[in-house]
Amino acid sequence: MLSHKHLLGIEDFPREDIQNIIDTAFNFREVLDRPIKKVPSLQGMTVVNLFFENSTRTRISFELAQKRLSADTVNFSASTSSLKKGEGFKDTAQNIEAMKIDAVVMRHPAPGAPKHLTEFIDAIVINAGDGTHEHPTQAILDMMSLQEKFGGIKDLNVAIVGDIDHSRVARSNIYGLVTMGANVTLCGPPNLIPDTIIDLGVAVNYNIDEVIEWADAINVLRIQRERMGIGLIPSEREYRKLFGITEERINRNKKEIVIMHPGPINRGVEIDSGVADSDQAIILDQVLNGVASRMSILYLLLGSKDGDMK
């Protein structure tokens, strides 16, 4: 059992909850390696995947997790045009709840939207990414991947590189890693790292080579092309030169470090193909752990009241 009804963000989750989710995820990871990858844990439960923003991998990952747990799933993708007017959000949510569902997995472009949703409905809400606020399941799968690689998270040196300001992945990772006792350093262009962020217990270093030397693992964020040319990032080539995780940089470094990326990758911008495809990279392990992490979260929020994992 977890101390919260919903998973709206990692910020409020205590260490015990996070560890519980990760440990349970490893149990499900074992299920995923079986020939028959399905358990009946959430049989009879209905989960709605409510996606107000385009997503392929997160939605598929959630859907697979739900199916592996034998839950019934419904996918709903709302058009963004009606969303812009603020229409439909409450109505949609209440309509869906009226059909007797147990949980909603929601992705939404507005920070705080999942919290807002909990004000209208009784079902369990799982945040699958809310604007630039949080992406808690990504943080869980990232931490699970770190634990898999290093045996634990405490005292690890973890760097997060990229557009921190606009990244929900960065925020959730910061909260989770700091809670779990890792050392976190952020790296990226100064205009994409809010100066107040050090209050969250992280360090900031604008020199990528120093950061690579320091880190045990680097989480490389996707650079969104829409940030280019509006005074935030002058060009892709300049970004790559100053902050890119290039083969030269990685080869120059004496110690082998673990490379992570939440995807999708801009090859040759924030990370070189040679690095992304190397043995140091655990990007595909992250994807697999994503399914296990989401199974764990769904199970702990919805299913644990029914007794032990079957």
Next chain:
Amino acid sequence: MKLKKLPKKLLFQNAELLDPIKKTNKKGNILLVNGKIADIGIFESPSDVKSIDCNGLTLTHGFCDLHVHFREPGNEDKETLESGSRAALAGGFTRVCTMPNTNPPIDSPESVSYIIEKSKDCPIYIHPIGAVTKGQKGIEISEMGLMNEMGAVAFSDDGLPIQNGLVMRKALEYSTMLGVPIINHAEDDCLRCEGVMNEGIISTRLGLPGNPNIAESTMVYRDLKLAEMTGARLHVPHVSTATSVDHIKHMKSNNNNITAEVTPHHLFFNDESLVNYDTNLKVAPPIRNDISRKAMVKGILEGVIDCIATDHAPHTLHDKETTFDLAAFGMIGLESCFGIVKRVLVDNEGLSLINLVELLTTAPRKIMGFNCDLLKVGTEAELVLFDSNEKWIFDNDNVFSKSINSPFYGQKLTGKIKYTISKGYISEIS
């Protein structure tokens, strides 16, 4: 709230008569005859009149709010001149100035006259503020002269800060011949960018785009320097940052034409209250951090900020019951104002009740050039009676606005409005 015509004669007996001009607070009576003050002080009570026992109540000037949005014409679903008047009465306000950002905006003598005509039958005094620029577009100055003749008491493009420095300069210069204040919502659009709340650790945590202090303070500084250069009257609305207060303080030391206001919500809240994405706390300028909030309190205590104004901004549930990024800016404020500012400034900060009343009565009236000396024989009754010790909890029942977008519900307050007398009416506030 019971709203009735004043009887021909009405006696307020044994009230604390608080005169913010003479700065006195003495027990006494006030006799109204035909809506005017006929006698004041200690006198033999006439036997043939209706009277209200005011023991324990303070009787003073009706409050004046120089910054409200009554949404008429165009958004009568949010507020009308009539419903706004009732909200004002509930808060002890007898006189308000309405901002021109209606639909269409009040940017011509005809539209000014519409407000004047429409508010004639309202139970409070309503003064329209005209737009500085045509259509509030910030490009061409409006017919300020004709609007002023028709009754516009000040000019503002509130909500839409005048970005172009030349337009602001020309407007200030032009206004000098009228002697009325220009009120510029001070905010640099580019620096504000997409900001929906104060920029700081809370916006970083919430992932919401921040509006930095400097978006306001640089614009306040520009406006102050332009006012200095042109000799015009500048009123800075809803000050929210410490640096703005510093700029105003510095400029006021040698310029009598500068005035400023602060809202109850900027005195009361800090941005930590936004951690649950409460859209009723989404306002412009945003609720800042506690350093800024304390600077607002200090600005009042030091007299740098002249008065309190609510920026009463009604919105429908639909406009507010959405995600924070999409929700409308603004909160209602008339009904909760007195209890909130009394709590912050008197109960917590030790300001005297007389000084608080001054901030709500003579200070705003002076800025707008209204008659300030209201506790005088022969004056039309524009009065409020409040119980400064009554404890109450602000909730939905206290709201008379058409809208309910207040973040103050549930606040424990001390000091409650009991009666408001205005324009020949007496309202009993329950």
